[in-house]
Amino acid sequence: MASQKPEPIVSIVGLEKIYQGGFHALKSVDLDIHRGEIFALLGPNGAGKTTLIGIVCGLVRATGGTVIADGHDIARDYRSARAKIGLVPQELATDMFETVWHTVNFSRGLFGKPRDPVLIERILRDLSLWDKRHSKIAGLSGGMKRRVLIAKALSHEPTILFLDEPTAGVDVELRRDMWAMVRRLRDNGVTIILTTHYIEEAEEMADRIGVIDGGKIILIDEKHALMERLGRTRVTVGLATPLTALPADFADEGMALTDNGTSLTLTLTGEDDSATGAADLIKRLVAAGLDFRSVETTRSSLEDIFVDLVEKQA
Amino acid sequence: MNFFAVRAIYTFELGRTLRTLFQSLAAPVISTSLYFIVFGSAIGSRMQTIDNVSYGAFIVPGLIMLALLTESVSNASFGIYLPRFTGTIYELLSAPVSALEALMGYVGAAATKSVILGLIILGTARLFVPFEIVHPFWAAAFLILISVSFSLFGFILGLWADGFEKLQVVPIMIITPLTFLGGTFYSIKMLPPTWQTVTMFNPIVYLVNGFRWAFYGQSDVGVGFSLSMIVVFMALCVAIIAWIFKTGWRLRT
Numbered sequence: 259m260a261s262q263k264p265e266p267i268v269s270i271v272g273l274e275k276i277y278q279g280g281f282h283a284l285k286s287v288d289l290d291i292h293r294g295e296i297f298a299l300l301g302p303n304g305a306g307k308t309t310l311i312g313i314v315c316g317l318v319r320a321t322g323g324t325v326i327a328d329g330h331d332i333a334r335d336y337r338s339a340r341a342k343i344g345l346v347p348q349e350l351a352t353d354m355f356e357t358v359w360h361t362v363n364f365s366r367g368l369f370g371k372p373r374d375p376v377l378i379e380r381i382l383r384d385l386s387l388w389d390k391r392h393s394k395i396a397g398l399s400g401g402m403k404r405r406v407l408i409a410k411a412l413s414h415e416p417t418i419l420f421l422d423e424p425t426a427g428v429d430v431e432l433r434r435d436m437w438a439m440v441r442r443l444r445d446n447g448v449t450i451i452l453t454t455h456y457i458e459e460a461e462e463m464a465d466r467i468g469v470i471d472g473g474k475i476i477l478i479d480e481k482h483a484l485m486e487r488l489g490r491t492r493v494t495v496g497l498a499t500p501l502t503a504l505p506a507d508f509a510d511e512g513m514a515l516t517d518n519g520t521s522l523t524l525t526l527t528g529e530d531d532s533a534t535g536a537a538d539l540i541k542r543l544v545a546a547g548l549d550f551r552s553v554e555t556t557r558s559s560l561e562d563i564f565v566d567l568v569e570k571q572a
Numbered sequence: 573m574n575f576f577a578v579r580a581i582y583t584f585e586l587g588r589t590l591r592t593l594f595q596s597l598a599a600p601v602i603s604t605s606l607y608f609i610v611f612g613s614a615i616g617s618r619m620q621t622i623d624n625v626s627y628g629a630f631i632v633p634g635l636i637m638l639a640l641l642t643e644s645v646s647n648a649s650f651g652i653y654l655p656r657f658t659g660t661i662y663e664l665l666s667a668p669v670s671a672l673e674a675l676m677g678y679v680g681a682a683a684t685k686s687v688i689l690g691l692i693i694l695g696t697a698r699l700f701v702p703f704e705i706v707h708p709f710w711a712a713a714f715l716i717l718i719s720v721s722f723s724l725f726g727f728i729l730g731l732w733a734d735g736f737e738k739l740q741v742v743p744i745m746i747i748t749p750l751t752f753l754g755g756t757f758y759s760i761k762m763l764p765p766t767w768q769t770v771t772m773f774n775p776i777v778y779l780v781n782g783f784r785w786a787f788y789g790q791s792d793v794g795v796g797f798s799l800s801m802i803v804v805f806m807a808l809c810v811a812i813i814a815w816i817f818k819t820g821w822r823l824r825t
């Protein structure tokens with residue numbers, strides 16, 4: 259589609275991970291993350307998402323392959339590479355007895371940056387944590403702790419931010435807030451890679467989507483292209499009188515008689531043809547004199563696509 | 573050199589100590605005071621002088637050493653074990669921090685705390701028994717070297733331990749007995765010849781005696797040998813830690 263390839267900010271080539279017990283977690287993974295995008299990595303439990311993030315961030319040692327993060331090899335030039343990367347882990351691992359203010363400033367120091375109270379204040383205000391800055395982390399709610407982890411990850415001004423299951427166990431309102439925040443970060447030039455179980459989340463936020471299963475990337479595509487290519491729209495018409503067979507002039511591709519002949523179902527591929535697809539069908543039904551009680555249009559979600567894909571692999 | 577990271581870890585770890593000031597400093601001071609009351613004043617008054625040093629004064633270096641060793645080991649081990657236990661270690665592992673910088677932060681903070689503790693115990697001891705330090709420079713050198721080397725050892729323990737029990741086992745089961753049997757409360761010359769030989773295999777004998785030499789100018793063993801033992805122990809700990817960070821043992825999967 260695009261003639262020039264976007265510049266990758268993270269470039270993963272031939273990444274392998276075999277754990278000590280022999281578990282082959284990543285099988286020659288190649289992946290480019292484009293600068294400035296929100297990339298969602300989807301996959302079932304144990305697919306290799308966290309291992310992949312762990313290797314890029316320095317928590318897990320790769321068995322083979324290379325990773326270049328913002329121009330720096332994560333093994334040979336780990337200092338420069340890691341200084342560019344922020345990580346929000348899946349587990350709510352925090353120092354319970356520290357205050358929010360101290361823990362976020364500590365993170366900045368750890369990543370080799372001089373103190374910058376103005377910047378830290380801005381980060382805490384953006385995350386609605388400013389009022390809690392003198393609170394001990396132990397006293398915060400789960401959602402607030404998650405924000406503290408995000409603040410810590412942003413404290414050293416990374417250009418690449420990894421969010422491992424950022425909204426796991428977070429209520430709907432906070433999830434919306436978090437999505438808004440991630441978009442703001444992207445608008446400020448931060449590249450975001452998130453893993454998620456919530457397909458709704460990827461659908462809502464991501465520019466591109468990668469699906470990993472069994473340690474292999476089985477699909478990478480732009481979200482819209484993916485929805486268009488693999489998405490389906492289903493128009494279901496409840497018939498007034500059940501039919502025993504599909505009328506000849508309705509026997510086109512994607513048409514089926516369902517629910518014991520009480521419904522006519524048209525399945526269309528592509529992302530957004532629902533409006534015309536349904537309208538055309540209705541016009542034809544009226545023209546053919548077939549009476550109907552209801553019309554329902556459903557668009558397949560990324561979830562359906564994902565389930566299809568993973569099942570196909572299995 | 574990631575100076576900011578060293579400073580961040582160092583101040584973070586000392587901050588942890590300040591939050592738990594009572595347990596960290598008051599508890600060892602109280603227990604040391606008890607030793608002085610019992611061994612120094614009550615029993616010590618009935619003991620002979622050892623090499624012309626009163627018994628109360630004789631045990632001062634040993635008691636400081638006892639507190640120094642156990643506290644260095646437990647502080648440093650706890651400092652690195654806690655983030656492993658809570659999972660916050662992810663941040664250290666993902667940060668642009670070398671093994672040396674992490675060591676300077678964690679071990680530096682633990683050793684600083686031990687040195688402060690040693691000085692407080694020294695001050696406390698002075699309230700109970702009169703003594704003078706013959707070689708103050710060497711006393712300070714021993715204090716710092718031993719704090720650093722046992723903090724290094726504690727750091728290894730904190731990386732090795734996979735439960736809180738193990739953290740406590742080493743100080744209680746190894747450090748404390750070896751210190752007690754290492755001439756803290758007696759001169760090894762008082763032992764029967766066979767036991768004198770056995771005692772020579774206890775590395776803590778050299779530490780206690782080196783430190784005592786700095787105080788009173790007398791020692792059961794050569795002071796040069798004491799110093800070399802400490803340096804060898806320190807080098808060994810550094811080598812083990814370097815290996816741990818290189819291989820990622822217990823740190824990175």
